Amino acid sequence: xxxxxxxxxxxxxxxxxxxxxxxxxxxxxxxxxxxxxxxxxxxxxxxxxxxxxxxxxxxxxxxxxxxxxxxxxxxxxxxxxxxxxxxxxxxxxxxxxxxxxxxxxxxxxxxxxxxxxxxxxxxxxxxxxxxxxxxxxxxxxxxxxxxxxxxxxxxxxxxxxxxxxxxxxxxxxxxxxxxxxxxxxxxxxxxxxxxxxxxxxxxxxxxxxxxxxxxxxxxxxxxxxxxxxxxxxxxxxxxxxxxxxxxxxxxxxxxxxxxxxxxxxxxxxxxxxxxxxxxxxxxxxxxxxxxxxxxxxxxxxxxxxxxxxxxxxxxxxxxxxxxxxxxxxxxxxxxxxxxxxxxxxxxxxxxxxxxxxxxxxxxxxxxxxxxxxxxxxxxxxxxxxxxxxxxxxxxxxxxxxxxxxxxxxxxxxxxxxxxxxxxxxxxx
Numbered sequence: 001x002x003x004x005x006x007x008x009x010x011x012x013x014x015x016x017x018x019x020x021x022x023x024x025x026x027x028x029x030x031x032x033x034x035x036x037x038x039x040x041x042x043x044x045x046x047x048x049x050x051x052x053x054x055x056x057x058x059x060x061x062x063x064x065x066x067x068x069x070x071x072x073x074x075x076x077x078x079x080x081x082x083x084x085x086x087x088x089x090x091x092x093x094x095x096x097x098x099x100x101x102x103x104x105x106x107x108x109x110x111x112x113x114x115x116x117x118x119x120x121x122x123x124x125x126x127x128x129x130x131x132x133x134x135x136x137x138x139x140x141x142x143x144x145x146x147x148x149x150x151x152x153x154x155x156x157x158x159x160x161x162x163x164x165x166x167x168x169x170x171x172x173x174x175x176x177x178x179x180x181x182x183x184x185x186x187x188x189x190x191x192x193x194x195x196x197x198x199x200x201x202x203x204x205x206x207x208x209x210x211x212x213x214x215x216x217x218x219x220x221x222x223x224x225x226x227x228x229x230x231x232x233x234x235x236x237x238x239x240x241x242x243x244x245x246x247x248x249x250x251x252x253x254x255x256x257x258x259x260x261x262x263x264x265x266x267x268x269x270x271x272x273x274x275x276x277x278x279x280x281x282x283x284x285x286x287x288x289x290x291x292x293x294x295x296x297x298x299x300x301x302x303x304x305x306x307x308x309x310x311x312x313x314x315x316x317x318x319x320x321x322x323x324x325x326x327x328x329x330x331x332x333x334x335x336x337x338x339x340x341x342x343x344x345x346x347x348x349x350x351x352x353x354x355x356x357x358x359x360x361x362x363x364x365x366x367x368x369x370x371x372x373x374x375x376x377x378x379x380x381x382x383x384x385x386x387x388x389x390x391x392x393x394x395x396x397x398x399x400x401x402x403x404x405x406x407x408x409x410x411x412x413x414x415x416x417x418x419x420x421x422x423x424x425x426x427x428x
Contacts, residue, residue, distance in 0.1 A: 007362075009384065012247035015252055021229055024229060025044055027167045028193070030093070033100040035075060036075060036078075037074070044071040097110065098126065109145045130146050133154050134149075151175070156169060161186040163186040177217050236266070242282045244381045250280070256280060262302055286382065309378060316358070332350065338376075344356075362383045362384060362388075365389055366391050368391070
C-alpha cells in the first residue's frame with residue numbers, strides 16, 4: 001500500500017501515545033555491535049527504517065528478535081565488516097555502522113549511505129575524524145573503506161555540529177586507546193541519549209549534553225537493557241495536526257521539554273498547551289497566527305525536521321510568514337505540493353515566504369521525503385475535500401502508522417493503493 005487518502009474537515013479529539021524515537025534508536029542499534037553480547041531495546045518503533053537497520057545487522061551476523069516493541073540484538077557472532085550495498089543505500093543511518101565496526105574489528109567497508117533526498121549530506125566530517133584517530137580512509141567507486149591497526153584518541157574540532165559525525169566519532173572512540181575530545185559536538189537529544197546508552201554499557205563519556213565531549217576508551221562493553229525515549233518530531237507532527245484540523249487531543253508518553261526548539265513556535269501560531277502527568281494536551285480552533293520569521297538551526301534552536309510540518313500549518317495562517325532553511329534546502333520543495341492545494345508559498349534562495357490563505361482544497365500530491373510526506377498529511381486534514389498522497393511509503397520510514405494514530409483521533413484517513421500504483425501493478 002503506497003497511498004494515503006484523506007477527507008478533510010474532521011476536528012480531532014481523543015488521545016494517543018507517542019512512539020519511540022527513530023533518530024535515537026538507529027545509532028543505538030548500530031552501537032550494539034560494540035558489545036559482543038546482548039542488547040535489549042524497549043519502546044522501539046516498528047518503522048521501515050528500523051526494519052532496514054535490522055536487515056543490515058542481520059547481514060553482518062547479528063541474531064535479532066523483534067517482539068512487539070522490544071528489540072533484542074545478539075552481536076556475539078558478527079563476522080562481516082563489509083555492508084551490503086543495496087541495504088546501505090536504503091537508509092542514511094547505515095553510515096553510523098562505520099564507527100562501531102572500525103572500533104571492534106579495525107576495518108569497515110560500505111557504499112555511500114542512502115535516505116531521503118533533502119539536500120547535501122556529505123560524510124567528509126566522519127572520515128576526517130577517523131583519520132585523526134589513526135585510521136586510513138579510501139573512497140573509490142562510490143565506496144568507503146576505513147581501516148586502522150590501532151584506533152587512538154584524538155582532539156577533533158568539527159567545522160559544523162553534525163549529528164551523524166558526532167555519533168560516529170563517539171562510537172569509534174569508546175573502544176579506542178586513550179582520550180578523544182570532540183569540540184563543537186552536536187547536542188541534540190538523540191546524541192545525548194546515545195551517550196547515556198553507551199555509559200550504561202560501560203563507556204566513559206564526560207560533557208554529555210554540551211558541545212565538548214571527552215571520551216576515554218575502554219577495553220570492552222557489557223550487556224544492557226534500555227528504553228528508547230519518545231520521538232520529539234512525531235510529537236510535533238501530531239501537535240501540528242491538531243492545529244491544522246482544529247480540536248483538542250492528548251499526547252501520552254511525552255512532555256513539553258521534548259519539544260525544545262519548536263514548542264514556542266506552536267504556541268506562537270495560536271495553540272493552547274498544558275501538561276498533565278506524562279502527557280500534553282493541545283487545543284486549537286483551527287485559526288493560525290502567522291510567524292514573522294523562523295530559522296532552522298542545530299539544537300536547541302528550531303529543528304529542520306519540523307520545518308516542512310510547520311510550513312504546512314502556516315499555509316492557512318492569518319498573514320505572511322517566513323521560514324529560512326539553513327540545513328537541508330531541498331526541504332523547501334514541499335512548497336510545490338502545497339501550492340497544488342491552493343497554498344501561496346514562494347521560495348527565494350533558502351527562504352519560503354508563506355502568504356496564508358483562507359482555505360486549501362484536496363487534490364493529488366506527491367511525498368518527496370519523510371517529513372514532507374507528513375506535512376502533506378497535515379495539509380490534507382485541514383483542507384476541503386479529498387487529498388491523495390502518492391509515494392507515501394516515505395512516511396513509513398519515521399511513523400509506525402500515521403493513519404491509525406490519526407483515525408483514533410477522529411480523522412477520515414486511510415492507507416490505500418492509489419490509481420498510480422494500480423496502473424503500475426497492471427503493467428507488471
